[in-house]
Amino acid sequence: MSLEMMISLILKSLGQTGQMVAISGLLGSLIGLPIGxxxxxxxxxxxxxAPTVNRIIGLIVNAAxxxxxxxxxxxxxxxxxxxxxTSIGTNAAIVPLTIATIPFFARLVEAAIREIDKGLIEAARAMGATPMQIVFKVLLAEARPSLMAALTMTMVSLIGYSAMVGAVGGGGLGDLGIRYGYQRFxxxxxxxxxxxxIVLVQFVQSAGDALARSFDKRNRKN
Structure with a gap:
């Protein structure tokens, strides 16, 4: 195989991987955020x-x-x-990738929210803030660095998952590696x-870390 053909195949597969990761990451995080x-x-x-509903949803998330x-x-x-x-191809791969993202991101969001000082919530309650106001103006505002780190971790994991769906004809870099690197020796x-x-993961991780630092109030003060 010529170098030009190899580069062409890699670029095409990289585009498919980017599509899978971007769409499933967006859909999964939009659904996982309110669950978390x-x-x-x-x-x-x-x-x-709603402790009963909390336990039921928690069990479903853990099972997934x-x-x-x-x-x-x-x-x-x-x-x-x-x-x-269809059950093969890039579009089909987005479905299981999205479903896998939802519980993963939801637990990360839950952990980020629980890290917030309870005193801030009590202070907001004392000032008459409604629960929804506390969620948007206190919890989400304070958790932005942690949420960005959670999103970064999710996207990095999705890159790995997207390579795995290549084993079942999902397209992308994983499929390219299996079809040409393994099956055709x-x-x-x-x-x-x-x-x-590796380069893609490093890029996503570095960009996510930079965004998380930009959201951190402690860094802005310095």
């Missing part, structure tokens, strides 16, 4: 007390997180086919895919 907020604020005596990703991809093939009309293609994935 609810899990962090719906315990007994908290802003939205404990399911190995590759098994989940295969298990929800009928649902994937129902949503996208082209170690140079496998090496190139690994290097691109």
């Amino acid at each position: 907020i609810f899990l962090a604020t719906s315990g007994k005596g908290e802003l939205f007390p 997180r404990s399911t190995p990703f590759i098994i989940m991809v295969v298990a929800i093939i009928p649902f994937t086919r129902l949503v996208t009309g 082209m170690p140079e293609m496998m090496l190139a895919v690994v290097i691109v994935l």
Whole structure:
């Protein structure tokens, strides 16, 4: 295989990986964010007390997180086919990637919210703030650095997941590495895919860390 063809295949696969990660990351975080907020604020005596519902949702989230990703991809093939009309390709891969993102990001959001000083919540309550005002003006505002770090961690994990769906025809860099690097015995293609994935992860991690620092009030004061 010529160098030009190899570069062309890598760029095409990189675009597919970027599409999968961006769309599933956006959808998964939009759904996971309110779930995480609810899990962090719906315990007994908290802003939205609903301990029974909290436990049920927590069990569902834990069950989804404990399911190995590759098994989940295969298990929800009928649902994937129902949503996208196919079980292979980039669009089909977005479905299990999104479903995997939701519980993962929700738990990270919950942890970020629970790190906030309870005194801030009590002070807001004393000033007459409603629960929704506390969520948007206190919890989310104070947790922005942690939420950005959580989003970064989620995107990095999604890059790894997107490579795994290549094993079931999901497209992207993982699929390229399996089809050419493994099945056609082209170690140079496998090496190139690994290097691109490492560079991509480093870029996402560095950009996310920079954004998290920009949101941190302590850094702005310095």
